[in-house]
Amino acid sequence: MVSTASYGSWPSPIDAALAASHDGRPEFVGSVGDEVWWTEPRPAEGGRRALVRRRADGTTASVLPEPWNPRSRVIEYGGAPWAGAARGTGGPLVVFVHFPDQRLYAYAPDGPDAPWPLTPVSHTGDGLRWVDPEIHLDRGGSGEVWCVLEEFTGASPTDVRRVIAAVPLDGSAASDRGAVRELTDDRHRFVTGPRLSHDGRRVAWIAWDHPQMSWDGTVAMIAEVTAEGLFTGVRPLVGDLDESVVQVEWDRDGSLLFVSDIGGWWELQRIRPDAVEGAVVPSSRLCSGRGEEFGGPLWKIGLRWFRLLDNGLIAVIHGRGTTRLGVLDPETGELVDAVGPWTAWAETLTVQDTRVIGIAASPHTSYEVVELDTATGHTRTLGSPHQDAVDPAYYPEPQIRTFTGPDGREIHAHVYPPHHPDRTGPDGELPPYAIWVHGGPTGRDPLVLDLEIAYFTSRGIGVAEVNYGGSTGYGRLYRERLRGQWGVVDVEDCAAVALGLAEEGSADRDRLAVRGGSAGGWTAAASLTGTDVYACGAISYPILDLEGWATGETHDFESQYLESLVGPLDEVPERYRERSPINRTDRLTAPFVLLQGLDDPICPPIQCERFLAAIEGRGVPHAYLAFEGESHGFRRAETVIRALEAELSLYAQTFGIDRADVPRLELKK
Numbered sequence: 327m328v329s330t331a332s333y334g335s336w337p338s339p340i341d342a343a344l345a346a347s348h349d350g351r352p353e354f355v356g357s358v359g360d361e362v363w364w365t366e367p368r369p370a371e372g373g374r375r376a377l378v379r380r381r382a383d384g385t386t387a388s389v390l391p392e393p394w395n396p397r398s399r400v401i402e403y404g405g406a407p408w409a410g411a412a413r414g415t416g417g418p419l420v421v422f423v424h425f426p427d428q429r430l431y432a433y434a435p436d437g438p439d440a441p442w443p444l445t446p447v448s449h450t451g452d453g454l455r456w457v458d459p460e461i462h463l464d465r466g467g468s469g470e471v472w473c474v475l476e477e478f479t480g481a482s483p484t485d486v487r488r489v490i491a492a493v494p495l496d497g498s499a500a501s502d503r504g505a506v507r508e509l510t511d512d513r514h515r516f517v518t519g520p521r522l523s524h525d526g527r528r529v530a531w532i533a534w535d536h537p538q539m540s541w542d543g544t545v546a547m548i549a550e551v552t553a554e555g556l557f558t559g560v561r562p563l564v565g566d567l568d569e570s571v572v573q574v575e576w577d578r579d580g581s582l583l584f585v586s587d588i589g590g591w592w593e594l595q596r597i598r599p600d601a602v603e604g605a606v607v608p609s610s611r612l613c614s615g616r617g618e619e620f621g622g623p624l625w626k627i628g629l630r631w632f633r634l635l636d637n638g639l640i641a642v643i644h645g646r647g648t649t650r651l652g653v654l655d656p657e658t659g660e661l662v663d664a665v666g667p668w669t670a671w672a673e674t675l676t677v678q679d680t681r682v683i684g685i686a687a688s689p690h691t692s693y694e695v696v697e698l699d700t701a702t703g704h705t706r707t708l709g710s711p712h713q714d715a716v717d718p719a720y721y722p723e724p725q726i727r728t729f730t731g732p733d734g735r736e737i738h739a740h741v742y743p744p745h746h747p748d749r750t751g752p753d754g755e756l757p758p759y760a761i762w763v764h765g766g767p768t769g770r771d772p773l774v775l776d777l778e779i780a781y782f783t784s785r786g787i788g789v790a791e792v793n794y795g796g797s798t799g800y801g802r803l804y805r806e807r808l809r810g811q812w813g814v815v816d817v818e819d820c821a822a823v824a825l826g827l828a829e830e831g832s833a834d835r836d837r838l839a840v841r842g843g844s845a846g847g848w849t850a851a852a853s854l855t856g857t858d859v860y861a862c863g864a865i866s867y868p869i870l871d872l873e874g875w876a877t878g879e880t881h882d883f884e885s886q887y888l889e890s891l892v893g894p895l896d897e898v899p900e901r902y903r904e905r906s907p908i909n910r911t912d913r914l915t916a917p918f919v920l921l922q923g924l925d926d927p928i929c930p931p932i933q934c935e936r937f938l939a940a941i942e943g944r945g946v947p948h949a950y951l952a953f954e955g956e957s958h959g960f961r962r963a964e965t966v967i968r969a970l971e972a973e974l975s976l977y978a979q980t981f982g983i984d985r986a987d988v989p990r991l992e993l994k995k
Contacts, residue, residue, distance in 0.1 A: 328750055333757035333786035333834075334983035336749040339716045340784050342974075342988070345777040346966035351693035352378075352685050352710045354628070357676045358420070359412030362683050363389070364674075364695055365396055366710055373961025377408060377422065379435070380695075380709050389435050395425040398627075400457035400476045400488075401516070401883035402928055402958065406628030409459040409471070421459050421471050421495075428455045430471065430493055443500040444471065444493050451478025451485055454503075458519025458628035461495070469495050470555070472509065472520050474627055483927065484882045487512040490520050490531060492555065509557045510549075516540070516883070517547075518627050523576040527551055528599070530563070530574045530582055532624075537889035540624035541768050541798070541805065543567040546574050546584055548599055563599050570802075572621045573631055583640070585621035585631060589614055590802050592621030594632060594642060594654070612656050613644070620644045622673055623768050623798050629673040633682065639700060641682040643671045647726070647738060647799050648773050651675075651684055653700050664698045666705045667691065670772035683708060687774035689724050715777075719747035722783040724773060731795075731822040735807070738793040738800060739823050740771060742779050743832065744786040751786065756834035758981045759788040761824050761860070763842030763849040767808060767816060767891070770797040781970060785985075787977060788833060794819035794849075812891035813856075813905035816849045821859045836861060837981045841973065843867055843921075844929060844958065848907075851937075854918060855910035862980040864973040866921040867958055870933045871909075872902040881927050908933075911940045917947035917993055919976045921969050923956030947993040949976070 350367030353375075357363075360382045365375045374395040380386045390396065398404035408422040417436025421444065424431055433441040448454045459473035475491040492507040499505035510517065514533035521530050529551050534544040545565035549557035564584060565571040572592060574584045581598045594612045613620055620642055621631045632642045632654075640654045642661070648669040652661045668686035672693065675684045680701040687693040695709035722742040729737040744757045751757060760782060764771045771791035779789045793799065795815045796808025807815050820840065827833035840863045842850040847868025854863045869875050876888045876895050892901055903909050922934045931952060938950055951972055953965045960966050975991035977983065 328748055330752050331749050331786070332983065333744055333751045333755060334978065334981055335985065336744075336746050336784065336786040337987075338720065338746070338781070338784035340720055340777055340780050342781065342967040342970040343963070344715055345781045345970060346963040348692060348715065348777045349963070349966050350961065351672065351687070352695055353672065353674060354406050354408065355674050355676050355683055355685055355695060356408070356410060357678050357683070358410035358418045360678070361418070362676065362678070362695065362708055363408070363410055363420075364685070364709065365407065367961070369961065369963040369966065373963075374425070375407075377420070378709060386709055389420065390422070390433070390441070393426075394422075394441065396422040397425040398423040398455065398457040399425070399428055399452075400455045400474060400627055402881045403626050403883070405457040405626035406459070406519070407457065409461050411461040411463055413463070419461065419463075419495075421461060423456050423459075428453060430456045430459065430473070432495060432497070442497055444495065444497055445499055445506070446501055446503050448477070448503070451481050452483070453478060456493075460519060460522070462522075463495075470507075471495060472522075474517055474519050475506065475508070482878070483880070484878075484885055486882050488515065488517050490517055490557075507555070510560065518624075521574055521576060522551070523580065524578050525580070528576070528580075529557060530576065532565075532571055532574060537886035538567060539768065539887055539890065540572065541570050542890060543569060544571045544624070546571045546582070548582070564597060572624045573629070575632065575634060577634060583612075583632070583634070587621070587802050591617065592619045592631075594620045594640070596656070612640070612659065613642070613654060613661065616644075617801070618644050618646045619799055619801070623766070625766075625769070630675050631673055633675040633677045635677050635680065635682070635700065637680065637700075641675055641677060641698075641700075643673065643675065643684070645799070647793070649799075651682065651686065651696075651698060653682070653698075664705050665703065666696070668696065670774045687772070689773055689775055690718060690721060692775050717747070720780060720784045721745070721775060722780055722789070726773065729823050729826045731819050735795065737795070737819045737822055738797070740773055740791040740793075741827070741832075742783050742789040742791075744788050745783050746786065749786065756831065757786055757788050758837035758839065758977065759790055759824065759827055759833040760839040760841050760977070761820050762789055762791045763816070763820055763840065763846035764791065764793070764797070765842070765844035765846045767794075767796050767812060767845040767849070768798060768805065769845075770799045778970065782974070785974070788827075790823050790827060792820045792823045809890050810893050812888075813848070813852045817853050817856055820849060820853060821857050824859050839863060839977055839980070845869065847929070851907035852905065854916050855907045855914050860916055862916050862976055863918045864921070864976060865918055866960075866969070867923055867926050867929045868920075868933065869929055870907045870937045872906045873899075874933060874936070876902065879930055879932065884928065908937050908940055911937070911944065914941060914944070914946050917976060917980050919949045919951065919972050919991060921960075921972070922950070922952045923958065923960065924952050924954050925956060926958045928958040945995045947995055949991050949993050
């Protein structure tokens, strides 16, 4: 029987501990012989990542015991942290980046030895870091690992160089930096890992430079590979300052396939790099005119949106807003999608014969490892299978919505109304809503089951995820709405969704909250200090002071991001000051909770500390929770639990909801 109770007061079996235990998702799937491997989170084990293998007989096992943690810190967001190779004897060989020391290790999981280091320790700045490895074995079973090397040359986060390097598998570089071969120079600030052609004669990679971000302008580089393994004749092939190339792969005929947004959408293209250097080499688009993305933002090194099968077909991840796995016939242009419920495919794929393996989720399932057999069209779950931790009747039912913003512009959002199998709100009462703002800001919210959302909706608090102007998944023009407008368009779009829900009678105008982390934390703080839309806010590891962030208070990768998001600091300094929440605290009246990792190199605690000093004595109810051992984004179960319960307590106190099932958040003024 359905009973009536005030919104926000409903009981729920989805507590913070349950949500925390399902935090994170599998990543970086790959093939090792006839096995499939991937990484997956372990929130209860200090937030480490585990490397998991699925054997040919269908059994799965963790490759690395605690405390091994395959996760890279290159550009701080990392990327592909492992590579594996099948060997004739001794079982597979895996190389991986260990998070605590960022050294590259090798390991034979079927052998008796523990992982052994391949790279040395450097005490300069943040040392040596590695990402996107590829193993190149010789006939004797030895060889090299080709990967990206990030090397700090001084104490500053921007004292850094990046090259493609070769690390010997014999361990000779473990104590000798000189044994690492640099395959490229450091002419470019950023590079991805190299992709070797099938005949071993050519190699390709992606490069870009400040102030461009990888979604602004990148270049696909190619080189010849000598018999000694040297790169010669290095030259750009495609890409430009206003063209974003995000993936390159070689076909067996010597052509290069790549994803570029030169036509306004990230699309798959082919080019034959046989023309003389300097000549104009035409490329052919394999999927143009669809108004869909076949790629995405390169936030991590080694992401893959497409893979070539041996039969000439191409597995692609594509879509507009949501994403699907499809199989493209490059000769006819026919694109056939995999059958299944999945609405979000992670940017990682591998292939085995006619099979394609990826990682996907839906509004009713968490991310799991999924296989498509292109010969039969059948799909099945291979690993990390979704298991309902509670009755699915408590899961929210999302609505894909398009709202209208200033100047009539479209704003995309996923709306999750309050949902409970046994409760409904009283007649005449409207539910509170939290507006969720994703990070990036060049990112987006996927349409997937998220128990953090269910934590609130099952209690009677609605959630609306806003893919504001600047988000990916809707073409380059939509993405570039934020150029020079960060703190304006994102704030306006979130407010338009919040007010739109209130005006249509879906949400209580007086009980609206805003919540975000990282760049979403910026938008949440900018919304609280720039509008009167929200009654309270939850702000996590935010940017609060643009001038500080632009002058040394962040890492190298995003150190010039504000050039496009706000404008050059030396040309528009007043814009930096006017938009920063730290300079608008006199407008702040709404209660808030500020959540921060103390080891965060991207949005450091100093920004929060200055913000709190600026509101000291102003009488604004607030709480500050700082977490030891947490970086950018929370990974430990105990942290996620504390953060969720603090947020719920803030909403309960602000919205006048009686909840005794979470610790009361102490708000001070």
